[in-house]
Amino acid sequence: MMPVTExxxxxxxxxxxxxxxxxVYAASVIGSSLISIPLILTFRHILSFIRGISFLKNISKKIDNKIEASMKKLKSASVLGIILFVGIPLPTTGSWTASAIASILHMRIRDAFIGIVLGNMMAGVIVTGISMHII
Known part of the structure; x- marks a missing residue:
């Protein structure tokens, strides 16, 4: 569940x-995935707080409009994007960052959670294979 290593x-x-x-694989996938729901909710509250700050209101409104316009086209691809983002085991591409991205993109919690779980499973298989000298 730690933000850097997961x-x-x-x-x-x-x-x-x-x-x-x-x-180890099961505990790591479960632990890294379960944290995503509270993170998404927390990031949403942080974003709504930022939208309420007067000097950031115009910037956040422009960003929200741009995201809203592009999300209509990419609704189905967003879950696949989260899966691939989390599934490639690189630094800073884990559940914490994916939860922030899902919050920014206004994804449904269920869709974001499914994407994060599948991505963690994929990353876990890759990291386990590398750690056991299979890959």
Whole structure:
């Protein structure tokens, strides 16, 4: 659940500690995915607070209008984008950043959660394979 490493750091550490790789994978995916729902809700409250600040109101309105216009075209691709964003195990492409992106893009919590879970599963398989010297 830690914002920087998430499962990308937990899986190699768990495997290095001779823990069961399947157990490490499952705990890492579950832990990294469950944090996304509170994060999405928190980021939404932060964004609404920022929209209420007078000198940021015009900027946030322009950004919201631009996002609103492009989201009509990309509604179905946004879940796939979250899956790929989280699923490629690079630094800063985990649940925390994906939750912020989902909040900014006004995604439904269910869609964002599904994308984050599938992405975490994909990243977990890749990181586990690399940690076990399979990939």
């Amino acid at each position: 499962l990308r750091g937990a899986i190699p550490i768990g495997i290095a500690m001779n823990l069961d790789p399947l157990g």
